[in-house]
Amino acid sequence: MEIRGLRKRFGELEVLKGIDLAVRERELVFIIGPSGSGKSTMLRCCNRLEEPSQGHIIVDGTDIMAPRTDINAMRRRIGMVFQSFNLYPHMSVLGNVTLALRKVLGKSKADAEAAAHAALERVGLAEKARAWPNELSGGQQQRVAIARAIALEPKIMLFDEPTSALDPELVGSVLKVMQDLREGGMTMLVVSHEMRFARQAADRIVFMDHGAIVEEGPPEEIFGNPRSERCRAFVAEIQH
């Protein structure tokens, strides 16, 4: 995936001031930065949940900003996981995972359920297929949300602060699933404050501030020896 010259304005306020970022296949890129730096907005522009004001976003060779691109067809190849899980409360776990398989990919009920079971297996929740979202812990809900996204076999996964709404003891189970995905070769773009996870799992860290990429590099460099003053201050702040 490649982001070129991405800008986003809300009225007078420019929250993204020209972002260029390329994510290689099988790469895990971590985006860090102070709140209000535009991290989540950037992530949401990657599947046009937020409409970019300007720029190009190329996924697997297709510019999703091009007027002729079928955005719904592209979105199923771009999985997204949200801070607040956003499971459908009126559907069982299985219903949550099969909905897009059936209505977007047009799979039969049996095929969709087989794919859903496989995805739930990958997040370690195969036995919860018949449960309802409100019966699950936050960590389990987030893993179902991951299963819902990976069941569509996306080329890239976007994670928008996936563990921020979780109790501390539940964070590990979600990070474990993300680690497994990475080992399975999934391309991932992650906005998160889990610095320990970033340090051990990320290929590259991108530091954003005030709507721009300030610095990027391998974790040891960003955490060990940041070049910019702002990045140094941020890293010191979160690691004390």
Add this chain to the structure above:
Amino acid sequence: MTGLDRFLDTFFNTEVMARYLPAIAEGFLVTVWLALLVVLAGIGLGLVLAMLRSLRFRPFNALLVLYVDLLRALPPLVLILLVYFGLPNLGISIGNFVTVWLVLSLVLSAFAEEIFWAGITSVPPGQWQAARSTGLGYLQTLVYVVMPQAVRLTIPPLTNRTIAITKNTALGTVIGVGEILNQATTAQSFSGNASPLVLGAVAYLLLFIPVVAFGRWVETRFAWKR
């Protein structure tokens, strides 16, 4: 004749009641039929209008708000008389039953649209985002994800409003629709006795108590924990 006897004779005269029971039963069927058609058309139209409103097409929404506000502000009786006595002058004659059905359906659709719209807007935006992120289209998201949640939230206010508006079928009596109240007042003037009106009241209870009970059942049936 004691006071009690007079009271019983006025309101609970069994002989009069027996004589007019068939007429009231006939009115009961007319009311049931009318109410059913009003509920189906009113709620159906309200649902469609609310879904169209979610497209946020400004000119349409401005007209819709005007439609909804007018129908909610005007007393249904005024509309019934306007339609029934006004339209024939334009060469359109739709009959008294259809007049009441049309007016009450439109009024219910206006209230139902507002209630459904409130339901749609109370579904968290994250639900839209999650569904759209998996490639579901706008309409698919509305139909499979948003409306099922919105409708559940709207059942209590919608039930109340539906009952309030279907009770207005009694207004049909002023333009001669042969529903319960019309049959009862006719019987009352022929017999010079109020017992048919009591019979009419019983007929309304027979019709609406099950509806109220059904509404309560639906509320508990569709409630779910978040």
